[in-house]
Amino acid sequence: MKITTMLFVSEFEELWFDALQSLMGLRKAGLNHVVFLHVIQREKVAMKRGAGFLKQEERKLREIADIRFIDWAETLFEEGMEVGAHIAIGNVVPKILSVAEIEKVDLIVTARTKRGKLEELFLGSESSDLLRRTVRPVLIYNYQSQSGKVGENPFERLLLALDWSVSSERLLEYTLALKGAVKRVEIMHVLSEKSIGKLSKMEAHKVERENKRRLDEVCDVFVKERFDARPHLYIGNTAEQIEKGASEHRATMIVLGTRGTSIWKEKWSGSVSHALAESSRLPVLVVPGEVK
Amino acid sequence: MAKKVLNVEDDPDIRTFVTTVLEESGYIPIMAKDGEEGSRMVKEEKPDLIILDILMPRESGIKMYHELKRNPSLKDIPVVMLSAVSKRTFLRSQVALTEFGDETVPEPEAYLEKPVEAEDLAEIVKKILG
Numbered sequence: 001m002k003i004t005t006m007l008f009v010s011e012f013e014e015l016w017f018d019a020l021q022s023l024m025g026l027r028k029a030g031l032n033h034v035v036f037l038h039v040i041q042r043e044k045v046a047m048k049r050g051a052g053f054l055k056q057e058e059r060k061l062r063e064i065a066d067i068r069f070i071d072w073a074e075t076l077f078e079e080g081m082e083v084g085a086h087i088a089i090g091n092v093v094p095k096i097l098s099v100a101e102i103e104k105v106d107l108i109v110t111a112r113t114k115r116g117k118l119e120e121l122f123l124g125s126e127s128s129d130l131l132r133r134t135v136r137p138v139l140i141y142n143y144q145s146q147s148g149k150v151g152e153n154p155f156e157r158l159l160l161a162l163d164w165s166v167s168s169e170r171l172l173e174y175t176l177a178l179k180g181a182v183k184r185v186e187i188m189h190v191l192s193e194k195s196i197g198k199l200s201k202m203e204a205h206k207v208e209r210e211n212k213r214r215l216d217e218v219c220d221v222f223v224k225e226r227f228d229a230r231p232h233l234y235i236g237n238t239a240e241q242i243e244k245g246a247s248e249h250r251a252t253m254i255v256l257g258t259r260g261t262s263i264w265k266e267k268w269s270g271s272v273s274h275a276l277a278e279s280s281r282l283p284v285l286v287v288p289g290e291v292k
Numbered sequence: 293m294a295k296k297v298l299n300v301e302d303d304p305d306i307r308t309f310v311t312t313v314l315e316e317s318g319y320i321p322i323m324a325k326d327g328e329e330g331s332r333m334v335k336e337e338k339p340d341l342i343i344l345d346i347l348m349p350r351e352s353g354i355k356m357y358h359e360l361k362r363n364p365s366l367k368d369i370p371v372v373m374l375s376a377v378s379k380r381t382f383l384r385s386q387v388a389l390t391e392f393g394d395e396t397v398p399e400p401e402a403y404l405e406k407p408v409e410a411e412d413l414a415e416i417v418k419k420i421l422g
Contacts, residue, residue, distance in 0.1 A: 035349070066376070070347055070376050073346075073347050074381040077346075077352070077354055077377065077382075077385040077388075078381055078385055078388060079388060080385065080388030080389055080391060082351075082354070082355050083347065083352055084348060084350060084351070084352060085347050085348070086349050099349075102349065103349070103350065
């Protein structure tokens with residue numbers, strides 16, 4: 001599972017060229033093809049009473065996107081990269097899915113995007129929608145640090161959160177393929193406070209020991225592949241603890257899997273990957289565990 | 293018999309423009325909308341000339357050009373680059389590909405930066421194909 005082709009989705013307001021450049025560390029892991037996608041929101045050029053379809057506006061927006069993409073592409077072409085570009089009109093998520101399929105990308109990079117309040121309530125954000133519907137890894141790229149500076153290499157120190165589900169296997173495989181781009185991996189599992197609270201002290205220790213053993217096993221796999229890796233066992237609310245662990249170990253990115261829950265289940269029971277993708281201060285790489 | 297010219301271009305407006313110029317100049321235009329389709333059509337149609345854009349979906353003109361010029365049976369087909377990407381970038385990209393172990397490839401017969409006038413395009417094509 002190599003990352004050779006990356007889809008970089010930009011609305012130009014959130015993701016700029018410096019964000020793209022900060023991802024070029026992935027070349028050490030095999031990245032050689034970047035595909036740009038800009039989606040012109042339908043409502044910007046849609047039929048307006050008395051004005052019809054805003055063809056002139058569409059042409060202008062396409063031209064703006066084209067000029068930016070050519071500027072970005074020139075830099076990458078000169079470095080020997082392969083570059084492609086798509087400019088489309090419509091809804092963002094279906095367009096991302098369609099271009100990702102056409103170009104057979106190994107990674108989708110997009111910024112955290114918000115919908116209107118009512119749409120958010122019923123549909124969630126566009127990021128969540130994308131995570132629910134894609135089978136491909138997605139990097140929700142919040143690339144500016146709290147100081148406002150761009151993280152130079154977000155793949156430098158990963159916090160890999162494992163829940164021991166089937167999706168964890170694909171997640172491991174994917175993370176191992178990042179070899180070359182990654183300097184250190186903090187491998188983490190979070191025990192639920194609720195489940196431990198019901199157990200006797202002896203049973204709780206057993207659970208703790210078993211999880212530490214599993215973490216050590218994963219750690220050994222990474223060390224064997226010449227990664228610098230450390231195991232960490234946390235307890236508490238999963239999303240909160242992952243965020244805390246990332247902060248304590250100065251991670252530059254959170255990497256986790258997703259089990260593919262339905263929109264209603266996710267709305268009411270919550271999904272850790274979606275929650276972090278929505279709110280983490282760090283870039284979040286989500287690797288889907290199953291074919292949807 | 294009229295000569296065939298393959299235009300590889302993702303922008304439908306430019307495809308229409310090139311088609312018109314070629315037809316009015318007495319050539320047979322063939323169209324491909326990306327590098328992947330273009331590569332396939334070169335092998336199938338064996339055109340007399342290729343007019344090639346660079347930034348396109350699926351496969352760029354830079355990759356297509358490089359592969360074309362490394363293919364012994366296709367390398368002699370003349371190519372006119374027609375792109376908004378600068379010639380300097382194009383030449384540098386070909387050098388960069390060479391650095392990755394690929395063979396050096398010759399420069400294209402002509403390099404036109406968009407936008408191009410119909411007369412200029414027609415003149416270049418005529419100069420190459422006669």
